[in-house]
Amino acid sequence: MDSTYDPDRIESEAQTYWREHRVFEVDEKEGADKFYCLTMFPYPSGKLHMGHVRVLTISDVLARFQRMQGRHVLQPMGWDAFGMPAENAAIKNDLAPSDWTYANIAHMRGQMDRLGFAYDWSREVTTCKPEYYRWEQWLFTKLFEKGLVYRQNSVVNWDPVDQTVLANEQVIDGRGWRSGALVERREIPQWFMRITEYADELLEELDTMDGWPTSVRTMQRNWIGRSEGIDIDFDVVGHDEPLTVYTTRPDTLYGVTYLAVAAEHPLAVAAATDNPALAEFLEECQQTASSEAHLETMPKKGMPLGIDVVHPLTGARVPLWVANFVLMAYGTGAVMAVPAHDQRDWEFARQYGLPITQVIAPVGGQGDGIDLDRSAWTSKDGVCVNSGPYDGLDFAGAFAAIADALEKDGRGRKRVNYRLRDWGVSRQRYWGTPIPIIYCDDCGAVPVPEGDLPVVLPEGLKVTGAGSPLTTLDEFVNTPCPKCGRPARRETDTFDTFVESSWYFARYTSPDAMAMVDDREKYWMPVDQYIGGVEHAILHLLYARFFQKLMRDVGLSDVDEPFTRLLTQGMVLKDGAKMSKNKGNTVDPQTLVDRYGADTVRLFMIFAAPPEQALEWSDDGVAGASRFLKRLWTAVDTHVNESVQSGRPSETLSDAGKSLRRKTHETIAKVSDDIERRMTFNTAVAAVMELTNAIGKFEPHGQADRAARQEALEATVLLLSPVVPHLAHTLWAALGYTEAVIDAPWPAVDDSALTRDDMEIVLQVNGKLRGRMNVPADASKEAIVAAAEADENVQRFIAEKVIRKTIYVPGKLVNLVV
């Protein structure tokens, strides 16, 4: 072998070998132990950034590790190719989104290959191609038939200057990012998928998904937000129709001092016709961004409508207000307010001088940390007061009694409610999957028949930033009605790009099927290991779970949950902030690959932090990773120049040789556990570095010792091969193997090498470290405690004191309490 490590040459050689032998292309081999390892596919934004390199490397390490465990591993790759950045780039550079996207894909695929990822490229999926998106169009028409999609008005951010709908991201401080105009809330008809039909299943299965991080399961559980409550009807004075509100706290019903409706509510709109001040306020409520974070943090404002409603139990009249934080689109567009026991209601009541009536008190009298002049008391651990016949009842008792009373009266109904809302999939954008619907004046909304699919998106159109170019493309819009044949209009909205990313994992199993998926899906699904950014913990992962169930329920799959194990990896930071073009703190992975080689970049990514945590970028750290690989190269070179020494080391090992063997097998055990169970790849690498340091210090005496060193080097190369596969490829050959390391199995632990003759015991007095000692491995507890008490330094702390207690933790420590 060469005496110097030349990453460019060996990486190109290893990649050529993998490509020529097609080692990563897999078929559906019956009887094999399949392992489907999947990375969240990237958006083709231009070139790979460090976040990509990190997630791709983590995934590749797992895929290669599982392969060495003897599993039949599928690791595919593809492109989440529709989305807004292509439109923005098209406007900026005056080109078509498709050209920009395909050029980016070609470039990024080359970068991935240079990094040596073990992908089966024969299964590549690109979501902006008609042969992909036709099947989600097909599924949408199936769901239309099943009543699982519907069309309804919903709110968007409207830029009144650019005359276009803005994404939340495009609203900066309440203004359009290009025009600077104040953004308005506007309602337009949009398509929805009934994810709420699946809310219970999506919720309940979380309890059994123990391959997922608990934080993600908790986030999804809270997002779905199942609650049990009551719909309550309040009669409106002067109106025939009652106003219905939903509450989870019917026990506080006697504390209602006002109700509030949304600005778009018919009662508010009607009241404003002869009230200019109110009309102006309703107008003002429209001028706001629509994101929840914005609505929750904006100043709360309201106005009385001059209308009273009637309390359903007491008959008392309470005022009806309009408030900017009540949303028409969620629930009934109206809420009841209990300022004494809800913090937002409390703040609103204080601001406008509305009464605050306490109706819940701690068990055993009033007082006790309650000061309604300072805040609401929101605990459910109390009993009703000032609540007529319900006084003294606890939460559960009052809930049941009040619900009964209202139901008997026809003024209330128990209802399970979800925070989760149906998924609005319409986007007023060009670069996306056309929604396969045709509008006919006579037949209404008609799904495109299966034989007419796909509805192909015309590529190459110019984007201007003022609405989708599809709306003005007559040959796209004008089409006969599939039902009656008369002239009709095609839907020009496209799907939310989360639709494409909700089923691509299934398409990889059968990328050329003339159906959404075929039987190969049954071989590969579910995904055994899914890896991606924690920022996808809720939306993408919930939509993908939903789609899996949709595909199951149209008969395409037998699988309930798509991802058995989930690893959410942290971001790549520089100077404490996420690396991003906006912040101008990016480091281009390509320059590092050019300078140090792919293995060094991969090693640094894996070593610098545990996968789940944020990773702080460090140029010096990359140099350190490179140095380590050079040292390993030199260690192998030194060894093979003396002699390649295969075979198991014999009994004639020196003590140092025995010690090296023990270190070798301890390291194999630790690295195996770190990768498979703990998924702390950084500590796995640290353990291999320790072994390499031990090899460097080791001076062999005789054949047996050299065999021990050979064994240690072989273990090092195998344990590191998932992380630095190119270097491993070369070093494995140098160590005398003719078969490539890609086909080598993971090393096994030899338990007999792990035995120790003695052990170190830590000595404590009153829990403080006072010394250490070595004792024979088979020493009795009595002998160890006696030796501990006799220790010179321990004596200084126990002399002339009484030992009250002796704690012995076997094999670890003795603590004397005096």
Next chain:
RNA sequence: GCCCGGGUGGCGGAAUUGGUAGACGCUGCGGACUUAAAAUCCGUUUUCCGUAAGGAAGUGUGGGUUCAAGUCCCACCCCGGGCACCA
């Protein structure tokens, strides 16, 4: 505002079930090699006191439980992710 994470030396991080705080790497400092530099190698690096042996303090802040707390409990501060049209 709400939900979920995180906070440990000069820096990234380690400490797996309540049992040795700082593994491994980086940086810095000292040395070897070299005409010189780079590269490489060796030593050292939590802080304070001490020549040393050793001692004291120490894991965001303040309390608590325990023989023993980075780890468990309570309260708080700060940072990050998500909040339904960024992907």
